[in-house]
Amino acid sequence: MNEAASTLIGRLGSWFSPAASAEIAAAEDAALRSDRFRLEREGEWKRLEAIVNRIESGRLRRISDEDLLALPALYRTAVSSLAVARETSLDAETLAWLEGLTRRAWFIVYGPRAGLGDWLLRFFGGGWGASVRALGTDILIALALMVTGTIAGWLLVASDPDWYYALMPGGVGDARVPGASRAVLMGTLFGQQDQQGLSVFAAFLFSNNAQVAILAFALGFAFGLPSAMLLIQNTTMVGALVWLYHGQGLTLEIIGWLAVHGTTELYAILLAGAAGLHIGRAMAFPGEAAVLDAAAAAGRRSAQVMVGVVLMLIVAGLLEAFARQMVNNTAGRLIVGGFMLVLWTGYFFVWRGNAREIG
Incomplete structure (x- = not known):
């Protein structure tokens, strides 16, 4: 949610009763917390996605040693974020994307490494x-x-x-x-x-x-x-x-x-x-x-x-x-x-x- 939308919600809140205004304010706070939660972690999610994409496409040589070493920690962070996101008002689209990312990363970190x-x-x-x-x-x-x-x-x-x-x-x-x-x-x-x-x-x-x-x-x-x-x-x-x-x-x-x-x-x-x-x-x-x-x-x-x-x-x-x-x-x-x-x-x-x- 951007700043303009937050301002609009605040103005709309002034037109309703005190109880309705309180509910709108609570929704606004939850939305702001959700935005902060996503923005604080989105960089790590994107980095994990980039590593997973390279591994799945077979471009292992293009992955740096630093990224390979960071892969397990990034996966654990994403799983932790997913657990928190399910308890917050994170939008459904982002939540579904995060679930898919952690599922793909699991097979990279813990799944079978090679065929017979x-x-x-x-x-x-x-x-x-x-x-x-x-x-x-x-x-x-x-x-x-x-x-x-x-x-x-x-x-x-x-x-x-x-x-x-x-x-x-x-x-x-x-x-x-x-x-x-x-x-x-x-x-x-x-x-x-x-x-x-x-x-x-x-x-x-x-x-x-x-x-x-x-x-x-x-x-x-x-x-x-x-x-x-x-x-x-x-x-x-x-x-x-x-x-x-x-x-x-x-x-x-x-x-x-x-x-x-x-x-x-x-x-x-x-x-x-x-x-x-x-x-x-x-x-x-x-x-x-x-x-x-x-x-x-x-x-x-x-x-x-x-x-x-x-x-x-x-x-x-x-x-x-x-x-x-x-x-x-x-x-x-x-x-x-x-x-x-x-x-x-x-x-x-x-x-x-x-x-x-x-x-």
Whole structure:
């Protein structure tokens, strides 16, 4: 309402009764307050609208860093203004425009940032690797725990072979038991592509390792302690198995048998355990942040790593189902396993791509 209109209302008020004049005066005051309210905030509304228009039209490069940083605050101001405007006599047209603006801004500030295709490009193009590298300390801790578990498994069965039956669940080892001859153990590694024993044991290993990977991550909220215990417990089985074959001079052969899919599968367990430890460390040592805030931030990063872990387990399953059955010699198995180890390590720690974590 402009000054002329306000003056006119004031003059008209003098022609009516005192009560009517009071009502007109109140209306005039409300209109003036509404005008002041709009004029005081309209500049911020227009700035927010300009930013939203540029983002919606895809002209991100034309948005300054200052405007991007101001976007959340401008959105909150507009929402607050809308709440006040609904309780005042702000004209209906402006109120409808403000409602539409806040609705559009919400999708910019809180809505989905990209489609599935864009997300996958960013994930495989460097986002996954950046999240893995952010877990560097936790990966080293998880690796140390897995090595410790392997050594512990070896030492336990070396001191008392009965430990083998405690570490290896009954029924999955078939002929792989202490005292088995070299010929029997050799037969479990080669020439059994058409038999069920090898497939059953390999399927057990894959199922067991997949469960360990998921649990190691899921239990990280308990300050990472269950994750650490699972990493140690699971790798004691590896140590026991290698000890068994080493006793018959088949160390390289069992390593080759495990390497085909194990360099991918155990790598996945390593990352899952590190993800769980990352959450646990964030809760135990949150720094200046609140415990829940620190855990939430670590959880988002770890969850992205776990998406990749699931993919690695799928790749490991394919390698176990096909590559190991087709490659029936130790040298070939070591080459396949070594190639996968170099591939994963290079992808995570050498190749950077778009090295920004996906938010």
